[in-house]
Amino acid sequence: MKKIYKKSTALLLALFVTLSFFGCAKGNDSGAGSTSSGTQTTASGSTQENTAENTGTADTSEVLPPDAGIGETGQDAGQGEEPGENLEGIVPASWMDSDIQAWVKKSDPVDAVDDFHLHVNRDWMINTTIPEGYSSFDPITERWIDVDSQLADILKNPDKETDPELIHDQELVQKYYKMWMDWDARDALGVDALRELLDPLMKVETLDDLTAYLSMPRTVISATELLQCDVSMDWNNADYYAVYIMPVDLIFGDSMYYGFMSESDVLNGQPYYFELIHHILVELGYSEEEATEVLKSCFAFEKDISQYIMTTEEEAARDAVEKENNPRTLEELEAEAGDFPIRKILEAYGVEKSNSFILTQPDWLEAMDVLYDEDYVGHLRDYLICYTVQDYATLLDRETFDIFYKVINGISGAVGTKSDETFAVDAVDSFMPAQLGRLYADKYVTDETKTEVTEITKEIMDEYRLMLAEETFLSKETRQEAINKLDHLELHIAKPDKWEDDSGLDFKGSDEGGNLISAQDEVGAFWVKSMNEMVNQKVDRELWTSRVHQVNAFYDPTQNVITLCGGILGGSLYHSGMSREELFANVGDTIAHEISHAFDTTGCQFDEKGNLRNWWTKEDQEAFARRADKLAAYYDEIQPFLDVNCIGSQIEGEAIADLVAMKILLRIASKDKDFDYDQFFRAFAQTWRTITTLQSEDFALSQDTHPLPYLRVNCVVQQFDEFYDTYGVKKGDGMYLAPEARLEVW
Ligand SMILES: [Zn+2]
Numbered sequence: 001m002k003k004i005y006k007k008s009t010a011l012l013l014a015l016f017v018t019l020s021f022f023g024c025a026k027g028n029d030s031g032a033g034s035t036s037s038g039t040q041t042t043a044s045g046s047t048q049e050n051t052a053e054n055t056g057t058a059d060t061s062e063v064l065p066p067d068a069g070i071g072e073t074g075q076d077a078g079q080g081e082e083p084g085e086n087l088e089g090i091v092p093a094s095w096m097d098s099d100i101q102a103w104v105k106k107s108d109p110v111d112a113v114d115d116f117h118l119h120v121n122r123d124w125m126i127n128t129t130i131p132e133g134y135s136s137f138d139p140i141t142e143r144w145i146d147v148d149s150q151l152a153d154i155l156k157n158p159d160k161e162t163d164p165e166l167i168h169d170q171e172l173v174q175k176y177y178k179m180w181m182d183w184d185a186r187d188a189l190g191v192d193a194l195r196e197l198l199d200p201l202m203k204v205e206t207l208d209d210l211t212a213y214l215s216m217p218r219t220v221i222s223a224t225e226l227l228q229c230d231v232s233m234d235w236n237n238a239d240y241y242a243v244y245i246m247p248v249d250l251i252f253g254d255s256m257y258y259g260f261m262s263e264s265d266v267l268n269g270q271p272y273y274f275e276l277i278h279h280i281l282v283e284l285g286y287s288e289e290e291a292t293e294v295l296k297s298c299f300a301f302e303k304d305i306s307q308y309i310m311t312t313e314e315e316a317a318r319d320a321v322e323k324e325n326n327p328r329t330l331e332e333l334e335a336e337a338g339d340f341p342i343r344k345i346l347e348a349y350g351v352e353k354s355n356s357f358i359l360t361q362p363d364w365l366e367a368m369d370v371l372y373d374e375d376y377v378g379h380l381r382d383y384l385i386c387y388t389v390q391d392y393a394t395l396l397d398r399e400t401f402d403i404f405y406k407v408i409n410g411i412s413g414a415v416g417t418k419s420d421e422t423f424a425v426d427a428v429d430s431f432m433p434a435q436l437g438r439l440y441a442d443k444y445v446t447d448e449t450k451t452e453v454t455e456i457t458k459e460i461m462d463e464y465r466l467m468l469a470e471e472t473f474l475s476k477e478t479r480q481e482a483i484n485k486l487d488h489l490e491l492h493i494a495k496p497d498k499w500e501d502d503s504g505l506d507f508k509g510s511d512e513g514g515n516l517i518s519a520q521d522e523v524g525a526f527w528v529k530s531m532n533e534m535v536n537q538k539v540d541r542e543l544w545t546s547r548v549h550q551v552n553a554f555y556d557p558t559q560n561v562i563t564l565c566g567g568i569l570g571g572s573l574y575h576s577g578m579s580r581e582e583l584f585a586n587v588g589d590t591i592a593h594e595i596s597h598a599f600d601t602t603g604c605q606f607d608e609k610g611n612l613r614n615w616w617t618k619e620d621q622e623a624f625a626r627r628a629d630k631l632a633a634y635y636d637e638i639q640p641f642l643d644v645n646c647i648g649s650q651i652e653g654e655a656i657a658d659l660v661a662m663k664i665l666l667r668i669a670s671k672d673k674d675f676d677y678d679q680f681f682r683a684f685a686q687t688w689r690t691i692t693t694l695q696s697e698d699f700a701l702s703q704d705t706h707p708l709p710y711l712r713v714n715c716v717v718q719q720f721d722e723f724y725d726t727y728g729v730k731k732g733d734g735m736y737l738a739p740e741a742r743l744e745v746w
Contacts, residue, residue, distance in 0.1 A: 095734060097640040098710045099136075101125060101691035112727045114734030117713040120685035128691055132416030133409075136692035138709065143551045143571040147440075151425045151549065154439050166442060168503060169435035173428050175509035179516050180424045186516070187397045191283045193517035194392050197222055198284065201388065204381045207339075207374050213384075215344040221524040224248075224387035226368065226380060227342070229349050231534045233558040234356050235325050238610035241534045242356035243346070245333070247309045247364040249387065250302050254703070256313065258306035266299050272410035276403050280389045280396070297382035301371070304379075308367035316650060316705060318601045318625075324360040325612055333357055338369030350532035394427065395516040413693030429547070431523065434502055437548035441495040445548065445566035448576075450494035453569060456583065457491055457562075457591050463664050464595055467746065473623045481607075481615040482599055488608035489598060490541055490561035494569055498542040502530070553590045555597035557606035562594045573687070581676050584665045585683035592661035596746070600653050601628065627745045628652050631659070634743055635715070640701055640708055647702075654706040658716050660746040666722050677726040685713045719743050 098104050098118040104125045112119045130137045131145065155177045161167045179185070201223065204210050214225055227245055234242035251273060252258065252266075267274060274295055281291035314320060330352060333342050336359070346352045359365060371380070393404045405417055429436055468474075468482045507522035508514030514522075541559055546552070550565040551573075564587070568574070574587045597603050604621065607613040616624070632648030635655060639645050648655075662684075669675040690709040692700075700708060707715065717723040718735045719742045729735050 094639065095710065095714055097697065097708065098122075098125065099690045099692045099708055100694060100697055101130070102694070104691070110734075112735075113729045115714065116681070116717055116723075116727075116735055117685055117688065117710045120682050120713075121689035124686075124689055125691050130414075130691055130693070133405075133414055133418035133422075135409075135412035135414040135696040136690060138690040138692075139572050139687055140551055140568075143568065143573055146571045147549055147551055147567045148422055148425050150444055151429065151436060151440065152421055154436070154443065155425060155428065156421075159443065163442075165499075165503065166439060169432075169438050172435050172505065172507075173432055173439065175507070176431055176516075176519060177424055177428050179510050179514070179519065180427045181420065182510060183398050185510060186395075189515055190397050191280060191400075193515055194280075194389070194396065195284055197392075197517070197521075198385065198388060201381060201384055202284075204377065207372070207377055210377055210380060211341045211344060214341060215348050217348050217350075217525075217528075218521075220345070220348045221528050222388075222521050224384050224391060225345060226340070226384070227345060229346065229351065231351065231354075231531045233539050233610055235321070235358060235558065235606075235610075235612040236327055236356070238558065238607075239538055240356065241354075241537060241539060242327075242358050243351045243354040243535065244358050244360060245342075245346075245365075246360045248305065248383070250306055250309065251299075251386075252302075254312040255306040255309040256311035258303050261303070263296060263299060267295075272407035276393055276400075276407045277386050277389050279403050280393060280400060281385075283396075283400070284389075294382045294385060297379050298386040301376075301379040301383045304371060305364065305367060308361070308363040310361055312703070313650065316653075321602065321605050321612060324358075326359045326362055328357045328359050330354075330357065333359060333365070336362060336365050336369070338366075338372070340365070340368040340372040349528060351535050354535045392517060392520075395520065411695070412699075413695030429549070431520070432505075433547040434500060435505075438499060440549040441566055445495045445569070449566075449569050449574070453564060453574070453587060453591075454491060454493050456588055457493060457564075459668065460588065460592050460595065460664060461486060461489065463668050464592075467664065467667065468599075471746065473627070474620050475617050478616050478620045485560065485598055485603075485608040485615070486595075488560055489595070490559060492544055492546075492561055492563040494564065494566045495548050496542070496544045498540075500543055502526070553594050555594040555603070556610075557598065557603050558610045560598065560606065560608055560610050562591070562598075564591065564594075579676075579679065580672070581680040582683045584669065585680055586687055588665055589661050589684065589687065592664045593657045596657040596660040597653070599746075600656055601625075602653065624745070627743075628656060631655055631743045631745060634741075635707065635711070638711065638715075640697070640711075644701065646707065646711070651705055651707045655715070656745045658707070658712055659719060659743060662716050662720060663744075663746060666720055669722075677722055681717060681723060681726060684717070688713045715743075 095115045096103055096107060096118065098107070098115070098121070104118070104122060107118065107122065109122060110119050118125075128137060131141075134141060155173060158170050158174060161170055197218075200213055200216070204213055213219055219225060220229075226248060228248065230244045230246070231241050232244055234240050236242070250258070251270065252261075277295060278288075278291045281294055282288060286294065310320070310323075314323075328336075330343060330346070333346075337343075342365070343352060393400060401423075409415065409417075464486055465483055468479055468486065471479060471482075474482070505523065505526050507519040539559070541561065544563065545556070546554060546563050546565060547567075548565055549567040551567040552565055553568055554563045555561070556563070568590065569587065572586075574583075578586070601624070604616045604624075605612055605614050607615055614621075632652045632655075635646045635648035635651060637645065665680075669677070669680065688709040697708065700706075706712070714735065718729075718737045723729065723735070727735075731738075
């Protein structure tokens, strides 16, 4: 998927990137949902009592660990002995949530058989410190810090490039980096550059004014609009691109929150956030009272429209993609949009000639027709003002920037601040990911890494082929479809073989009269143009849609491709000289996890080319759902905090991926008579070691689609005989699960 640069999401992205590091990044996949939702891809199955604490800034100081000793609970003695898939009566272990460093520090050592994660990682968790400016620390974050310093080196000590493309890349990143670091110039400019952009919006009084504003190409390039538009692989014809039309972003992300929030809940619940926008509005010339009124007016629109926007739980549901796949013609869109000027907005984007439009949430568009009313103009304008302001918050003066990071720290619980250099690297990275990525790949990603990781991937795919052929719960035809899909899996490993042609990209540096905001405009215009050039064109599957230097891996069902970014293939996660056991526990686990997404409840809806075509028989789907339900019910019973449970339906897709990844690795290991299981399981537990703040853990519990890191170890290994055999786990031990209670989806 190509994202138009500019948007959203300077702030939201920064927020989510920051918050997605609590050990969950390993499987932070781009699911189908990410195509349809520019806002969040995380699910939230949050229960009412949970969500109140999870609006981001709640005081979690009173949250307590479950009051249970290790190994006391009852996976023993009769409780788990019912046969079949019924989980009734099974009480999962009450391991302490050992991701929370404050709790680990007070804990005694434990045996491997009682709490494997804590046993392996306790010393590290006690003796490690969360770095300044971070809310958690784990091998993924550690690797990100490495990558950031490699990127900083590229920016501070540029190599003498000879390749014309790399020379151009280097000029661009240098220009932007220098402007970002020039605080004198930024302070001198203040909010002036933003004022010019906002001026036409602040003058909007009537519906005609608003329509004229939304129809300006500058608006779609530089400001927030009242819809989100993206050009991406067509769900109904994967060889071509389609234009996706999606609802607006909401400050609280999940529309579910708005159902029970009052205006004062909002102002009290997100003080940091409101402080930031309020500050910039006052800088722009609003009085204190006027700025507060603009924020309240923005919230009024969010509350009204949120009723017609899917919750993150709905977006993560098994039938979400089916519901979001609503192909439309432009005429049909116009009819549904009524007074809302959708055609004019799409013309401003230059995508109105597309042969295929997909409207992800028809209820939202219908509601926009109703709200696009003369009496309501003020709310729509104020929403656009607030969002445009927050998009630029990190590009203004020092004072605003410091408030921005106070906001982020307030939400995540981080203490201290990263260095300016790190912030500048992040800024260049989000502004010119392809240019920085090419320089990174050239300097740090070797062909040997690409070859070796490709070989491991193929070995894992071969084992998947054997496992799929043996799956007796699936019909023969579904098994054949699965194997066909595996055979067509595209591999994007380490670095691309082919890069997008963005040689025409340029912007003015400070010595040419440019500034960060004008640069954002110029680059935004380039990406909008390149987006409308994709309309009605064939998809090129060799092109990557993710950053090379990212410390992450993905499966994208709309292309049937797994991506292992160059960034994740380094540091403690991957290096030459690793034993086979360590390789399996790190990169092998990541690969096996991602491949499984081709065959899960989302993956089964897309065929081998990425078309939305469910290739499972109804019976097979039901059989899979029964197994998934059992797994979800198991996680539902686990309480990381006192009286706060995991949400099984929210994390089941990722928990299944973790489980099948381990199964595949153990199947391969079983063919190697010298395989060192102890070394493997310990290395596996180490990849998930995490220290985090209460706020971050609380946020992850309610919003992340991945299980909490300590559960990604304990709940996985306890399903497999090899673990019991290696450590002698028996009935009564904390890690014990009766054989009939164990989870097996694949
Ligand atoms: Zn995953």
